Amino acid sequence: MKYFSILAVLCSMFLATPVWAHGDASHVMGTVTELGNDHVVVTTPKGESLTLAFHPQITFQQNGIHVEHARPQVGDRLVAEVSKNGVPENRDWVATEITFSTPQKKP
């Protein structure tokens, strides 16, 4: 029983590692109001304005497909995976991945 308990603790440590690995990341979604070379400003559905700095290894997805050069435009909707690690001055979050799309206008 003792050995089983030790084994269970060791297994749970290894299984839990991937969850610890990307600790404080979360999502921000909003509509783009401003785009810069190193940041984007969005308005969230709650009306809050947030400035997201681009992480050096940021990736972009347009309509679910990873793109090298395309960037969100003003009016596009985006979902950003963000972190509070290393946030520069005057920025709210650091974005590591941004998925964006141009919503179709409602008739």
Next chain:
Amino acid sequence: MLRRIKIFFIVILLLLVGSTLAALWFLPGTFSAKGTPPEWEVKAARFIRHLATPSHFLKMANPVHFSPENLAQARHHFADHCATCHANDGSGKTHMGPNFYPPVPDLRDPAIQAMADGELFYIIHYGIRFTGMPAWGKGLPEEDLDSWKLVLLIRHFPNITPEEITEMKQYNPLTREEREQQEALDQFLSGEDVLPQEHHH
């Protein structure tokens, strides 16, 4: 004569001791998967892997013909088995993809697209040792039509459409909570009014 034999064995011994010390000096840290391999290492590894592929595979043509049905089956298979590392669009931009050594390649990349059908099939069926790529093939290679269908999909990746990506998302192995979050984010991106949910990894 005896003196020469002695010198020979001393030289061998010194070489063994020297190479052991050199290995102990260089080895620590070299099995870490952190970091990105330099360009020369990528080229060398791909060249060696190419040489290690049996020549008759390099000449093989895909026995599965291109059809919407075969492509759909490949998309479902890929979304369920491969997309966790390779991403639905084949870009390799997933949570895990860039953390492998070497990182998961972008299957749309010209270097990958330039590979022969048989070489792509060989990688899927037999995997690649010392990387994260497992051997998916069951049974004889000539009976492994599922892997040949995946080769069709790899050829299609440079032209994959947002609609196909949306369809593939249904087959990704996600928990119920992850799927609900994904659907809420997709609804927001498509222009629907969605209230934000608290979500942390």
